[in-house]
Amino acid sequence: MIHRDLKDVVAIDVAATCAPWSKDDYKSRLSQRNTVAMVIELPRAGRRKPVVVGSMVYQLHKQHVELERIFIEPEYQLRSFGRQLISELRSRLTRERRTRIRVTVEESNLRLLLFFLAVGFSAVESSGNRIAMEHWWNDAPSPFREIDKRQRSGSTRSSREDHDQEGDNRIGV
Template sequence: MNIKERIQKALKQESGLRLSAAEVQSLASVLHVGFPVTHRWRRKPSPSKEPLAGEVRFMCRADLESVVAIDDAATEDAWGKDDYIRHMSQRMVVAKVIERPGRGRRARTIVGSLVYERHQTWIDLKRIVVGTEYQLHSFGRQLIATLQSNLNKRSLTHIRTTIDERSLPLMLFFRLVGFAAVEAHEGKIVMEYYWDGEPRPYRSELDCRSATQTWQSEVYGDDEETGGLKV
């Protein structure tokens, strides 16, 4: 039985076919395929290994069109223009954008935005968005770093944010930049980052062994006071 008959029989039986090196060489020769096939192009590195520098500045009304378009393309529960204006009009709310600097004929481009509210001792992060084509290039980390640089032991001690428990990519992003989950209720997860970078997975006013508290097992998988981070 020659190689052609063996292949036809294997296809009819829907079974695999094991060929020797000589048979593969002869088949490649018949099909006019060089053997072994070599790729002459370089493999493109992962985008996550190519951080790009951005410039963070305060958001102005002229940026809203670009920011809303990025938000709409990157998230399911996108903020509209009115949502951004309503938050920006509040006294203690700060909005910033991050731009990719221009180079040559390439114009400066807004690639992400950040909205947060300053409280007496902490920062409430309300919104962070990075364009889909610019994700995994460290722009999100640079936005978070602008908040982390404002923290200290005596005044602003931590950053707090609330996300939907179904937003796994966003949850993983916050874990990567040092946030820890502290609460879970009604489909929402509260995450915090402290000035010293040490996670506080349990809040002091909560009894970690109380039978009425169920968020420990939902988020961490156990009810121990010294439970590890298992998000």
């Protein structure tokens, strides 16, 4: 996002969200070293400038990407612009470094929750009226990967002990 896009982004934010950020909010967030903002534009023919139809703001952390904000102009919603933004964010994930995208959504924002589910996010935590959702670089949530790693690494227990352990888990549940 460049400075001249800020006016359009703020206007779309007001039209598309129930708690929009002000111009000053954007400036303070974007002054942080690890914060990035992107816009998605509708290309125009000829000399006309492209029209901004959506935006996202995210933070790059050592092991994950935190999506702070994503929105599309209401007129252009349901035309895969949001999916394109998420796809761009997925390209920031790697096996070695950043392995997941994390976002927190208000419970009452059903439309956004359904969008994130449709593009591959999973709800991982609920606190108050907010739901934390994550998308992993290989589409598998972390706890299951950890279990798989232990099973593949070759356990020192016998298969009988594993069976007894499984039995205990089933009874306790």
